[in-house]
Amino acid sequence: MPVFVVEVMPKPEILDPQGKAVAGALSRLGHSEFSAVRMGKRFEVTVDGPITDATRARLEEIAREILSNQVIEDVVSITEVTA
Amino acid sequence: MRIGVITFPGSLDDRDALRAIRIAGAEPVSLWHGEHDLQGVDALVLPGGFSYGDYLRAGAIASHAPIMSEVIDAANKGMPVLGICNGFQMLAEARLVPGAHTRNDVQHFVRRDQHLLVENNSTAWTTQFSAGEEIIIPLKNADGRFIADADTITRIEDNGQVTFRYVGMNPNGSADDIAGVSNERGNVVGLMPHPEHAVEPGFGPDTATHMRSGLDGLRFFTSVIERVLA
Numbered sequence: 001m002p003v004f005v006v007e008v009m010p011k012p013e014i015l016d017p018q019g020k021a022v023a024g025a026l027s028r029l030g031h032s033e034f035s036a037v038r039m040g041k042r043f044e045v046t047v048d049g050p051i052t053d054a055t056r057a058r059l060e061e062i063a064r065e066i067l068s069n070q071v072i073e074d075v076v077s078i079t080e081v082t083a
Numbered sequence: 084m085r086i087g088v089i090t091f092p093g094s095l096d097d098r099d100a101l102r103a104i105r106i107a108g109a110e111p112v113s114l115w116h117g118e119h120d121l122q123g124v125d126a127l128v129l130p131g132g133f134s135y136g137d138y139l140r141a142g143a144i145a146s147h148a149p150i151m152s153e154v155i156d157a158a159n160k161g162m163p164v165l166g167i168c169n170g171f172q173m174l175a176e177a178r179l180v181p182g183a184h185t186r187n188d189v190q191h192f193v194r195r196d197q198h199l200l201v202e203n204n205s206t207a208w209t210t211q212f213s214a215g216e217e218i219i220i221p222l223k224n225a226d227g228r229f230i231a232d233a234d235t236i237t238r239i240e241d242n243g244q245v246t247f248r249y250v251g252m253n254p255n256g257s258a259d260d261i262a263g264v265s266n267e268r269g270n271v272v273g274l275m276p277h278p279e280h281a282v283e284p285g286f287g288p289d290t291a292t293h294m295r296s297g298l299d300g301l302r303f304f305t306s307v308i309e310r311v312l313a
Contacts, residue, residue: 017185
């Protein structure tokens with residue numbers, strides 16, 4: 001079945017406290033060369049039926065309107081990965 | 084005068100809000116997220132909690148609940164709507180108020196009796212306050228950091244849509260110390276702290292004179308009663 005991967009990241013200018021905490025932990029563990037971490041979300045969306053341009057357009061809209069909040073996040077990629 | 088409180092799966096403070104409405108002198112009406120019926124109420128409260136587990140983003144799934152189409156319609160027609168904590172997050176996700184919320188800058192959940200400055204006392208929920216008055220109500224949240232882009236912040240500051248501001252300390256890193264905002268019309272107000280927990284002697288925040296005696300939250304509800312009955 002076709003699967004789409006949607007990746008959403010906090011906007012670059014928005015503080016990402018989760019990524020910051022992970023970066024702090026890496027530094028404390030001695031991995032200080034990895035100086036910054038930003039955390040986002042990955043959605044795997046399975047599609048029933050054939051993929052059409054309308055399917056892609058609807059998924060783009062869902063990614064923009066529901067999976068992300070455009071005030072604080074960007075949709076950085078939508079990729080088809082047939083399972 | 085009937086004020087509805089919508090219960091979502093994961094709402095926690097719906098019963099406190101219903102009780103606060105009764106104490107303020109109105110009739111509380113319990114509403115259910117899965118229905119398309121506001122039961123003829125005069126005003127609405129979206130309560131605190133962790134609706135739908137706050138999966139996706141805080142308030143995001145709740146903002147698409149069945150009853151929200153009626154809420155959005157009523158709000159756009161001028162019905163007073165108050166979003167408290169998770170309810171504020173829902174209002175922002177539904178774009179009934181500007182901005183959005185992210186995790187507290189301090190990372191962890193914060194619970195404290197919070198001092199607030201009343202910036203605008205002309206909204207449907209704040210007429211019983213004086214502009215510039217300082218009040219104390221409880222705050223408790225994990226995703227309370229109010230954010231908007233610079234143009235939006237300037238616009239809501241200029242429009243008087245910043246309703247409440249944190250005083251003394253900013254508990255979550257919110258832009259401009261903003262604790263609560265309204266829509267342009269002033270009928271829809273969202274705030275992160277909890278007025279419904281400061282309405283009854285013995286159960287509110289501490290004040291300068293007596294423990295647990297803070298009742299500043301009551302005036303949110305008496306304000307809307309005054310507004311609707313006017």
